[in-house]
Amino acid sequence: MKIGFTETVLRDANQSLIATRLPYEKFADILPVMDKAGYYSVECWGGAVFDCCLRYLDEDPWERLRKIRAAMPNSKLQMLLRGQNLLGYRHYPDEIVRKFVAKSVENGIDIIRIFDALNDLRNIEVATDEALKRGAQVSGTISYTQSPVHTLKAFAKLAKDMENMGVSTICVKDMAGVMSPAEAYDLVSAIKKSVKLPVVVHTHCTTGLAFMTYLKAAEAGADVIDTATSCFSGGSSQPATETLNFALGQLGYETGLDAAVLKEVNDFFKPVRDEYLASGKLDAKMLATDTDALNYKVPGGMLSNLVAQLKAQNAMDKFEAVLEETPKVRADLGYPPLVTPMSQMVGVQATSNVLAGERYKNISKEVKAYCRGEYGKAPGEISPEVMKLALGDEKPIEGRYADTLEPVFDKTKEELKGIAKNDEDVLDYVLFPQVAEKYFAARKAKEEKKVRYTIAPVE
Ligand code: CO
Numbered sequence: 051m052k053i054g055f056t057e058t059v060l061r062d063a064n065q066s067l068i069a070t071r072l073p074y075e076k077f078a079d080i081l082p083v084m085d086k087a088g089y090y091s092v093e094c095w096g097g098a099v100f101d102c103c104l105r106y107l108d109e110d111p112w113e114r115l116r117k118i119r120a121a122m123p124n125s126k127l128q129m130l131l132r133g134q135n136l137l138g139y140r141h142y143p144d145e146i147v148r149k150f151v152a153k154s155v156e157n158g159i160d161i162i163r164i165f166d167a168l169n170d171l172r173n174i175e176v177a178t179d180e181a182l183k184r185g186a187q188v189s190g191t192i193s194y195t196q197s198p199v200h201t202l203k204a205f206a207k208l209a210k211d212m213e214n215m216g217v218s219t220i221c222v223k224d225m226a227g228v229m230s231p232a233e234a235y236d237l238v239s240a241i242k243k244s245v246k247l248p249v250v251v252h253t254h255c256t257t258g259l260a261f262m263t264y265l266k267a268a269e270a271g272a273d274v275i276d277t278a279t280s281c282f283s284g285g286s287s288q289p290a291t292e293t294l295n296f297a298l299g300q301l302g303y304e305t306g307l308d309a310a311v312l313k314e315v316n317d318f319f320k321p322v323r324d325e326y327l328a329s330g331k332l333d334a335k336m337l338a339t340d341t342d343a344l345n346y347k348v349p350g351g352m353l354s355n356l357v358a359q360l361k362a363q364n365a366m367d368k369f370e371a372v373l374e375e376t377p378k379v380r381a382d383l384g385y386p387p388l389v390t391p392m393s394q395m396v397g398v399q400a401t402s403n404v405l406a407g408e409r410y411k412n413i414s415k416e417v418k419a420y421c422r423g424e425y426g427k428a429p430g431e432i433s434p435e436v437m438k439l440a441l442g443d444e445k446p447i448e449g450r451y452a453d454t455l456e457p458v459f460d461k462t463k464e465e466l467k468g469i470a471k472n473d474e475d476v477l478d479y480v481l482f483p484q485v486a487e488k489y490f491a492a493r494k495a496k497e498e499k500k501v502r503y504t505i506a507p508v509e
Pocket of ligand 1: 062254
């Protein structure tokens with residue numbers, strides 16, 4: 051029996067515990083060691099890493115990727131991609147999706163995990179096609195959630211459809227850490243029956259289920275699990291790499307991991323973790339178990355957003371009412387998985403329904419766009435009443451929203467003449483215009499300063 055490990059400290063653990071604030075210099079020295087650990091892959095890019103590099107860390111995300119690539123020649127580098135949203139927050143035209151994927155592979159990515167928040171495969175097919183063409187592996191990803199329409203049969207069919215698209219592996223992605231051991235066992239078994247591909251399982255420790263969930267997933271034949279080096283594990287992050295290596299090893303699984311190297315990696319990150327704890331950037335609460343998501347059927351991150359919203363409006367007395375309204379709104383909208391951006395949409399609508407004292411008196415422009423089909427197809431049926439209230443007589447779009455988008459790359463490149471140094475810069479700007487503009491200006495100022503310093507002695 052074999053089981054592979056994807057180490058997430060550089061991406062998901064970094065993102066879940068310290069809001070992706072880990073600069074390259076803080077982990078550069080350990081990369082050559084990590085390269086010898088025997089991981090199935092190292093998740094190091096995508097998700098919020100790209101945005102945070104530009105927005106908070108004054109780092110070129112592409113350069114970060116190239117440096118990791120150079121330091122880890124023996125490892126498979128992995129990224130997370132939100133399908134047609136890429137790493138941004140809206141849908142992009144196909145030419146941008148293709149260009150972005152091609153550049154990601156060119157700069158060093160081996161495996162792209164591609165998901166869509168609604169599990170609408172039309173939103174992952176272009177990225178998948180381009181990644182495969184460029185020689186990368188694609189991990190076709192199921193956004194895991196629980197609802198009357200998210201049955202084992204529906205998930206198994208999704209896996210089969212992705213296999214037909216040519217993906218290399220199937221990933222079950224539980225962003226909220228709500229998948230139980232029993233559910234993992236049944237789901238992995240059902241997918242294994244439906245497809246011939248390796249199955250990857252991703253979850254978070256948030257509710258305390260994750261270690262047991264992985265064990266049962268392994269028993270059902272999961273081929274890869276996502277874990278984080280122990281000092282960056284637990285709480286809202288992944289289960290610990292060393293612990294699962296130890297436990298599964300004892301049960302007869304071949305993990306391919308070198309325990310001595312894993313210890314070295316963890317020893318390196320301990321003082322880094324302590325530094326973030328001391329500065330308060332790592333909140334000790336993030337490391338604890340929180341079972342509210344199991345009771346309320348609302349992911350932890352969404353719950354804290356709801357509390358913040360109600361506090362801001364001095365309406366905490368309505369908390370229970372909003373919690374009761376949330377699953378009803380979700381049902382009305384056809385059971386979207388409660389992940390970004392759906393979790394925000396459902397949360398805001400539920401709050402508004404309660405505070406206004408009348409359901410759907412106000413409907414956000416995001417919910418209207420969702421009803422119009424701009425995010426993709428809802429997993430279930432959107433309630434006809436809500437549809438009517440949101441759109442009036444307007445008809446939802448037919449086909450894919452991305453098909454309505456005009457190409458923008460050449461035009462943007464022309465606009466950025468003298469500012470963008472390469473196509474990667476142009477892509478930064480297409481995804482995050484304001485953030486990229488600020489980053490380019492800061493970079494220019496830094497370069498000019500450098501030139502002045504170099505010239506100074508001659509003057
Ligand atoms: Co995750």
